[in-house]
Amino acid sequence: MIPALPLRIDVLRGARLADGTPVDVRLDGPVVAAIEPAGALDGEPGQALDLDGFVLLTAGAEPHAHLDKALTFDVIAPPLGDLPSAIAAFHTYAITSDEHDIADRARRTLARMLANGITAVRSHVNFSPGPDPLAGFRALQRVRAEFAGLVDLQLVTLPADDTVDEVHEEAFELGADLVGGAPHLWPDPIAATDRLLDLAERVGVGADLHADESLDGPITLGRFAERARAWSLPRSAGHCVRLGMLPEDELADLVDAIRDADIGIIGLPITNLYLQGWDAPVATPRGITALRALIDAGVRVAAGADNVRDPFNPLGRCDPLETAMLLVTAAHLTPAEALHLVGDGARDVLGLPPAGPRVGAVADLLAVRAESATEAIAFASADRYVLHEGRLVAASVLEQRVAAPAREAVLTATEPGAA
Ligand SMILES: [Zn+2]
Numbered sequence: 001m002i003p004a005l006p007l008r009i010d011v012l013r014g015a016r017l018a019d020g021t022p023v024d025v026r027l028d029g030p031v032v033a034a035i036e037p038a039g040a041l042d043g044e045p046g047q048a049l050d051l052d053g054f055v056l057l058t059a060g061a062e063p064h065a066h067l068d069k070a071l072t073f074d075v076i077a078p079p080l081g082d083l084p085s086a087i088a089a090f091h092t093y094a095i096t097s098d099e100h101d102i103a104d105r106a107r108r109t110l111a112r113m114l115a116n117g118i119t120a121v122r123s124h125v126n127f128s129p130g131p132d133p134l135a136g137f138r139a140l141q142r143v144r145a146e147f148a149g150l151v152d153l154q155l156v157t158l159p160a161d162d163t164v165d166e167v168h169e170e171a172f173e174l175g176a177d178l179v180g181g182a183p184h185l186w187p188d189p190i191a192a193t194d195r196l197l198d199l200a201e202r203v204g205v206g207a208d209l210h211a212d213e214s215l216d217g218p219i220t221l222g223r224f225a226e227r228a229r230a231w232s233l234p235r236s237a238g239h240c241v242r243l244g245m246l247p248e249d250e251l252a253d254l255v256d257a258i259r260d261a262d263i264g265i266i267g268l269p270i271t272n273l274y275l276q277g278w279d280a281p282v283a284t285p286r287g288i289t290a291l292r293a294l295i296d297a298g299v300r301v302a303a304g305a306d307n308v309r310d311p312f313n314p315l316g317r318c319d320p321l322e323t324a325m326l327l328v329t330a331a332h333l334t335p336a337e338a339l340h341l342v343g344d345g346a347r348d349v350l351g352l353p354p355a356g357p358r359v360g361a362v363a364d365l366l367a368v369r370a371e372s373a374t375e376a377i378a379f380a381s382a383d384r385y386v387l388h389e390g391r392l393v394a395a396s397v398l399e400q401r402v403a404a405p406a407r408e409a410v411l412t413a414t415e416p417g418a419a
Contacts (some may be wrong), residue, residue, distance in 0.1 A: 013051060018336065023357070055371075060118040065121050075284070083276075115396060133163070137175065140175075157178070157247060185213075207235055213244060221257075241288070258297075263299075269301070270315070291331045304346065368384050
């Protein structure tokens with residue numbers, strides 16, 4: 001039986017940490033106050049949650065979403081294809097979309113993310129190509145207010161090359177947090193990078209750019225790094241697909257520049273696996289940024305899903321464990337690294353305080369039914385509890401029955417299926 005939510009929790013009993021240690025956890029309001037051996041807090045007063053059979057992780061953070069585009073795939077019914085075709089398909093739809101439609105889809109997507117354990121989201125927001133360019137910002141601002149206390153939502157502008165600076169700046173009056181944009185898609189990528197970073201400096205907000213999202217196109221990250229070296233403003237870049245295609249020596253120089261400028265890099269496996277490589281029917285490149293080189297160089301790295309069920313990605317579960325799975329299989333990270341990128345690492349790149357099952361951290365937690373952290377990624381059980389700042393904000397209880405197989409099946413060589 002799931003209680004009414006949200007519900008303040010004082011004690012978590014019998015959870016397993018990612019390293020396998022069984023523990024009890026005491027919360028003090030929004031903060032983890034103590035972690036003790038399992039059973040130590042048995043008599044502890046307060047509201048308890050029994051997590052026997054669950055692995056306790058830092059809650060997921062989605063560092064790069066497009067809530068204004070989400071859940072449009074079935075309506076648009078675009079042909080499957082690459083980034084330019086997805087942009088074109090969405091543009092046609094966006095002309096007719098309004099604030100109500102955007103808010104509705106954003107709300108449903110955010111609720112699904114929360115159910116799966118995501119308590120912080122950074123969404124990029126388009127300037128609508130129709131008569132109301134700021135509709136997306138008003139919609140997302142409203143949804144952010146509705147989800148206050150459940151999900152931390154950050155908004156990043158995503159202008160087109162013909163979005164005038166005056167309109168772009170108005171988005172910050174409507175609650176946008178960071179300057180974004182995809183300068184690699186504009187006619188002069190370096191000048192576009194400068195224009196966006198100039199605006200970020202003028203408004204004083206920092207930047208999170210869509211960077212170099214192609215296998216063989218221009219490289220803007222070097223310019224971003226050059227400019228951001230002297231910044232104290234927040235700075236990060238998503239996609240960075242081009243890095244994954246560079247020869248090692250060229251990559252090493254760029255990775256060093258990114259680290260020295262302290263730009264957080266956000267890898268987006270599911271969407272870039274889908275959007276990239278359509279021209280290469282054999283030996284298809286993966287289109288994921290150079291995560292191993294970035295991690296080894298000490299760059300702050302996060303990972304997310306990017307689009308969900310829209311022309312840019314027809315699929316997507318709104319699940320940090322789906323992204324973690326792809327980081328292991330398609331980007332060859334260890335399971336521990338993968339969980340870091342969708343949890344602690346993502347929070348770090350988003351500028352959020354540390355969270356997770358450690359004393360003094362914010363009690364943003366995800367409990368998943370699993371025997372181990374790697375099994376949590378593998379099976380991604382729907383059985384989950386999600387806490388945001390010490391309150392239970394989502395719970396999913398799975399009821400599953402499987403017919404019992406016969407104890408001793410006797411097969412002879414003549415029966416079908418016999419080995
Ligand atoms: Zn994006």
